[in-house]
Amino acid sequence: MALGVYLSRCGGLVDAAIDVDEALANVREVAAVACVVDDVFDPIVVAAIESDIREGGVDAVVLAGNSAEHLSKSLSAGHLTRRLVSAGVNPNRIVVANLLEQVALAHPGDRIGATRKAAGIIDVAALFATMSPEVESIDLEPKRSVLVLGVTTEAMIAAQRLLQLGYEVVIADRGNGSATAASATVLKSTSAFVRGHARCKFIDGARLVDGDGWLGDYHIQIQSNEGSRRIVVGGILIARPDSAEWVAELREHFRVDVDDDGFARPLDPHNHPAETIDPGIMVVPVRVDGTAHRDKVAAADSVAMALVLRLSQTTVSHYGDTSAVDEALCGGCATCVRTCAFGACTLDENGRSHVDVRRCRGCGKCVVSCPVGARDIVSSPHDYLIEAVRSLSRVPVDVGHARVIGFLCGGCGYPAADAASEFVAQRGQGYPVTFMPLRIPCGGRLDTLYVLEAFKVGFDAVCVYRCRQGHCHNLIGNLDMDRRINLLRAVLRSRNIDDARLRIVDISPTEGERFVESVEEIYVSIASLTNGKGAAV
Amino acid sequence: MSKPTLATVSLGGCEGCHVALLDAHEGLLDILGMADLVHSPFNGTETIPDRVDVVMVEGAVTTEEDLRRLRACRAAAGTLVAIGSCAVLGGIGGLRNLSPLSQVTHVAFGDTTKSPLLPRLLPNVHAVTDYVAVDISVAGCAPETELVVAALVAAITGQPHELPRRNLCDECHRTKNTLLMHSREFVSDAVYALMELDHIDEDSCLLEQGLMCMGPMTREGCGAKCTAMNVPCRGCSGPSRLDFESGGKAVDALAAILPAGALMYLEDLIGTGYRFTMPVSVFPAIVDTEESDNG
Numbered sequence: 001m002a003l004g005v006y007l008s009r010c011g012g013l014v015d016a017a018i019d020v021d022e023a024l025a026n027v028r029e030v031a032a033v034a035c036v037v038d039d040v041f042d043p044i045v046v047a048a049i050e051s052d053i054r055e056g057g058v059d060a061v062v063l064a065g066n067s068a069e070h071l072s073k074s075l076s077a078g079h080l081t082r083r084l085v086s087a088g089v090n091p092n093r094i095v096v097a098n099l100l101e102q103v104a105l106a107h108p109g110d111r112i113g114a115t116r117k118a119a120g121i122i123d124v125a126a127l128f129a130t131m132s133p134e135v136e137s138i139d140l141e142p143k144r145s146v147l148v149l150g151v152t153t154e155a156m157i158a159a160q161r162l163l164q165l166g167y168e169v170v171i172a173d174r175g176n177g178s179a180t181a182a183s184a185t186v187l188k189s190t191s192a193f194v195r196g197h198a199r200c201k202f203i204d205g206a207r208l209v210d211g212d213g214w215l216g217d218y219h220i221q222i223q224s225n226e227g228s229r230r231i232v233v234g235g236i237l238i239a240r241p242d243s244a245e246w247v248a249e250l251r252e253h254f255r256v257d258v259d260d261d262g263f264a265r266p267l268d269p270h271n272h273p274a275e276t277i278d279p280g281i282m283v284v285p286v287r288v289d290g291t292a293h294r295d296k297v298a299a300a301d302s303v304a305m306a307l308v309l310r311l312s313q314t315t316v317s318h319y320g321d322t323s324a325v326d327e328a329l330c331g332g333c334a335t336c337v338r339t340c341a342f343g344a345c346t347l348d349e350n351g352r353s354h355v356d357v358r359r360c361r362g363c364g365k366c367v368v369s370c371p372v373g374a375r376d377i378v379s380s381p382h383d384y385l386i387e388a389v390r391s392l393s394r395v396p397v398d399v400g401h402a403r404v405i406g407f408l409c410g411g412c413g414y415p416a417a418d419a420a421s422e423f424v425a426q427r428g429q430g431y432p433v434t435f436m437p438l439r440i441p442c443g444g445r446l447d448t449l450y451v452l453e454a455f456k457v458g459f460d461a462v463c464v465y466r467c468r469q470g471h472c473h474n475l476i477g478n479l480d481m482d483r484r485i486n487l488l489r490a491v492l493r494s495r496n497i498d499d500a501r502l503r504i505v506d507i508s509p510t511e512g513e514r515f516v517e518s519v520e521e522i523y524v525s526i527a528s529l530t531n532g533k534g535a536a537v
Numbered sequence: 538m539s540k541p542t543l544a545t546v547s548l549g550g551c552e553g554c555h556v557a558l559l560d561a562h563e564g565l566l567d568i569l570g571m572a573d574l575v576h577s578p579f580n581g582t583e584t585i586p587d588r589v590d591v592v593m594v595e596g597a598v599t600t601e602e603d604l605r606r607l608r609a610c611r612a613a614a615g616t617l618v619a620i621g622s623c624a625v626l627g628g629i630g631g632l633r634n635l636s637p638l639s640q641v642t643h644v645a646f647g648d649t650t651k652s653p654l655l656p657r658l659l660p661n662v663h664a665v666t667d668y669v670a671v672d673i674s675v676a677g678c679a680p681e682t683e684l685v686v687a688a689l690v691a692a693i694t695g696q697p698h699e700l701p702r703r704n705l706c707d708e709c710h711r712t713k714n715t716l717l718m719h720s721r722e723f724v725s726d727a728v729y730a731l732m733e734l735d736h737i738d739e740d741s742c743l744l745e746q747g748l749m750c751m752g753p754m755t756r757e758g759c760g761a762k763c764t765a766m767n768v769p770c771r772g773c774s775g776p777s778r779l780d781f782e783s784g785g786k787a788v789d790a791l792a793a794i795l796p797a798g799a800l801m802y803l804e805d806l807i808g809t810g811y812r813f814t815m816p817v818s819v820f821p822a823i824v825d826t827e828e829s830d831n832g
Contacts, residue, residue, distance in 0.1 A: 329703060329777065330703065331707030332706050333704055333706035333753035333790070334716040334717055335716070335794055337719070338717075338719075338720070338793065338794045339793040339794065341721065343719040346717075368793075371753045371776070371781070371787075371789070371790040372702070372778065373777075373781060447785070447789055449782060449785045449786070453819065455819065456819040475721075476721060484788050487806075491784075491788075491807075494805070495807070495820060
């Protein structure tokens, strides 16, 4: 395995806070390439990385700089990833080390501590890049058809655009949608065009009862006044994001972010108001009463275009972020079957666990519940996470300073840690630098063994971050984690170990201030504890 | 050419693994036909020879004498075979690690001083693997006779030895019903102690009936004899991945499928999840430091 590490200065922000050469010192011993660049998105840098891949044999890449969340949302980052994949690196071996938001901006004024932490985070990313298995892609031709949920003015405009571009449209409404559309008083011609179109169907009184699949190929079972029917579409538009019922039904099968009312919430309301987590499902922004028609038209056009851009590709590749089964280990105890919230796990005729990849979301609950290690998630393998805990424990800290590990759920804690950089900038003071972040895909992925390992290797406390009630992208990953952690706390107490060393923090992705407070709280609460500290071994 | 030599050694334990070996009856003749038994509790020789092809070790390292003998075994052995959960995982005697040594000796010997002729106890019970490299491990309390014999035959003949890797559910005859249904409800309404139930269904999964069964967390190989007799698995064979903590995995697997009552049972997680694996678990490491911090 030839590892390439590219540390981005991020326009000078990173090297303002850390010593970049020092941060790369450890990884230089194992990496084939380890260099500092101004910006990984710069075309010259991208070309240089491509050349390292094609000519230098680099097959695992660490991009140290911007946050993983930033990279997953940014179009230029998507472009960068595609370039590296086409040059020959497996997507599971392109790994981000978040130095900007969670180190450089989080710890101003502590250059030594921040540099050590940066080195630790790069080491963990290098572990990921070299330890994770290659993932195979599932390639498909996207279906040129779209399901629109709910009849609104925006829905009709978006449907019109899609029909004009040659797409099929199914409009499902909880009530009598076709009558609502027929009685439209504004944009009458749009409504008439859509209703009369040969490639458009209305389903009234609709309930979404089942679904599986992904961008380009969703299979959806709808119960309606006319009975039950199964439709196949390439994408979904949620035209009634304010319908808690639609959103709840969708969330049983697909990834949609929600707000406090249970309504569909765009992941990034400022830059991409249409995008949910699942790339084939879009939120049509519904404007408040009194919104000018031109704004509704613009919003509907924008969301239709966002979906068309994805569905107009000749091939969509899905890199299975799914659970895998090692049949040599699976004894068929069925804990994974019961634990899976999406019905993706079953036992096959031989009594071995089987994963329906079209339903699996890669949350990792089945991996945690599997007592023999027969399950693993390709994008967060067990062996990597255990090794990452050990690796983070080796980051040097000054004598007398406590070290804490934070397991950050990718849906809440990790973006909150990114958001914390803004709060740090506001108050001009960082949080304790010995807090070590480790990203996990879902709170439900937190294995008790990782917590035990963290204590064993000498962390003074363990913080686990999970989504607020009802907000978990995997429905109950957060509650599952609660049960495990609360049980473990009871066990710690029974062993005379203070359970204040193990803390659950519920958090939303934008709550940077809360993140900082939670970190500072744990340092305060463990400062007075003397018992139960682990030992580095 | 002379036959390979075999020694069997018992450290801190109940010698049940030797009894498991004796249970092979005529099968023992096959082993003795293949190898010369040069040292064992059966034949009464005192010292371990300097060179033995295969040494079978039973029991945990509990005293200084155990440790001395274990090191002698390793030095002598071509192939070292650890038999039983005491040797491999520390075993049930390892629960002594929960208490400080002074308390242990007080309970055992009262105020009287124990004889200086007895070996000195180590502060903690350890698995054999804590001190020496082991070539073949067969956990179980005690392991099935066939597993013991198969491991010894493999060691004597120099064949690679594979233990089963799946969990006990693979061997258990019971059928699952509610565990196979996708649901966010628990598989049972409550969790019961064995004696609380008037009737235990003989064919359906014990976990589904609300009994704490360690089957999912336990390596197969014993033939699931306990569950066949309506007794939940206690996990004596330990986890099928030795780097997994059976107690930690009990939390992970059972917290997801059993209701809160299970968690109350699990509060004695040490007795439930670590009954046979305490010395190889992470918990003693935490407790050790606690003691050293305080004293």
